[in-house]
Amino acid sequence: MKGTLGRIVRIFVTCSIKIISLLFAVSIISFVLVTVSPIDPVQQYILGLGTAISPEKRAQIEDYWGVNEPPVERYFTWLTELLRGNLGESAIYRRPVADIIGERFVNSFALMFCAWLFSGVIGFALGCIMGMYRGKLPDKILKKVCYILSSVPMFWLGLLFLLIFAVWLRWFPIGFSSPVGVLSENVTLWQKIHHLILPAFTLSLMSFANIALHTRQKLVDVMNSEYVLFAKARGEGQWTILRRHGLRNILLPALTLQFASFAELFGGSVMAENVFSYPGLGSAVSAAGLQGDVPLLLGVTLFSAMFVCVGNMIANLLYGVVDPQIREVGE
Template sequence: MSTAQRTGGGAARRRLRALTPRYVAGKVVGAAVLLLFVTIFNYFLFRVMPGDPAKTFAPRGRNDDPAALQAMRERMGQGKPWWEKFLLYLDNLAHGELEHSYSQHQPVVDAIAERFWPTVLLSGTALVLAAVIGMWLGARAGWRHGSRFDRATSATSLTWYSVPEWWLGLILIIVFASKSGLGLFPVSGMSDPRSDLPYWLDVAHHMVLPVTALTVVYIAQYTLVMRSSIIDERYADYLAAARAKGLRDDQVRNRHALRNALLPSLTQLFLSLGFVVSGAITIETVFSWPGLGLLSEQALSGPDYPLLEGVFLVFSAAVIVMNLIADLIYPLIDPRVRAA
């Protein structure tokens, strides 16, 4: 076995040793406690919202009938004590169930399941494109700190970082989708049943504008974070030693600097993965994309308490789980995380 192989194997073993059972258990317990807190907070948060769901969702002609409204409030459980409704909420969660949606006229679990994959498809595609392009741009800009490429990349990223996603989406619709514009892409929806294109190609055609709006803003975030991390590592002593061994500049960056500069970007990546499930509410609303973001907007207009509780619980759980995975992966990349 060569010296390089022995060194690489020793580094791998040190990283695995950093992931001790105590460390893992601490992170898992912390995530579970946080999820429990979010679950309880989630229930009471939507109970203090203004609005009368019974009036909103009552059949036409009955929202002015006091007897009909009272009967509907009782069917919605509004007359029960808060503690009884809260215990029922916890019991449903323990059995993997949620209540019935007022606005969607179906169980909340079914409503969320129908909108889950469209959201993952839209936000996941934008995230993958943004992470790859943004980290590549940030690494090159930070490594060439002060160059023309760095100044142009930083200025462009700061500009796009400050742009609201929904505003960019509206501009893209006006320019590329409206009749007064180029009219190259659909204005809204996920597919068109009248289209002659294959289904997957029709969906891809509908995805172009919303994915572009999300990707441009996400790229700016990844670029700025990676650039800052590379600049912090650029003049480290271990990189000078790598250069002294005769490695080319690109090899020093790719083999040594990127690994230590990756942790902040990895944090952002896993946070973004959590938000992939929640989607971009504003973008899905602007483009009428049938995902969880649009479902949240529809639930807020009610307010549809059971649906709101369900979607925001899914959003919170996704972020907590992705943070947990990130915490467990950190020591495998850099054992100093465990020591800290």
């Protein structure tokens, strides 16, 4: 017990150092990319006002934002404010970046969590079915479906689902996270879930095929092992062997791959939220990039990197709890 606890503490400290180093590197790279971007944030801000301003007023805005200062000085000014907990103010929404991230992350987290569950459950179940019927018709059909979904662009699939399920069949709304014209306090839980199902299912199709194919191959290896052949010789049924011997050997690899899909889901949520007009971090960062909202763009970039890193750290800690024999490389 003490050994497992000590290992968890070591993993936590090591991952924390890695996260801090990675966030520092991400902040530098993001700031450099924003600096060399051809989009003029001051001009985009002026266009957002909808009125013409004098050159003197523009100069005041430039001085207030510090765009005329050297890039290195601007970076350390921004980094100093970041360490104080100040992410700046969004030029698009005219609100603190931290408040926008806090509000939008709730919607994005609900979307990604549902998609994460869908991809894990569906992928693992289909992988088991393909492994049990390897070489037969169900296995061949499901493998082709997985290959097709792995190669289809997510935004095209989202548009196709919108056309079929929202426009033609009218089973789901076209977009947004709640009905149009309804106050947020009047939106019911079922209405939120109804708006969430289609984008979450579309996003889950990004990673479920990899989990299904990986689970299938692991199950095939297990079913060809000597102890499974011995179980068959004793008269155990196919599904009994899966329950007694197969699941325990393929569950941890599937869990590993499932946690590794955090970054993929976060990147896919940007496209899903734009296709379905879902108000999350993905749509916010797209608007920030197109309109030159530097504080919001940098804030969301850092937050997304931290979210993925923390998810991977939690996965490492869970591996140690599920299987104490797992060791970090170099430990």
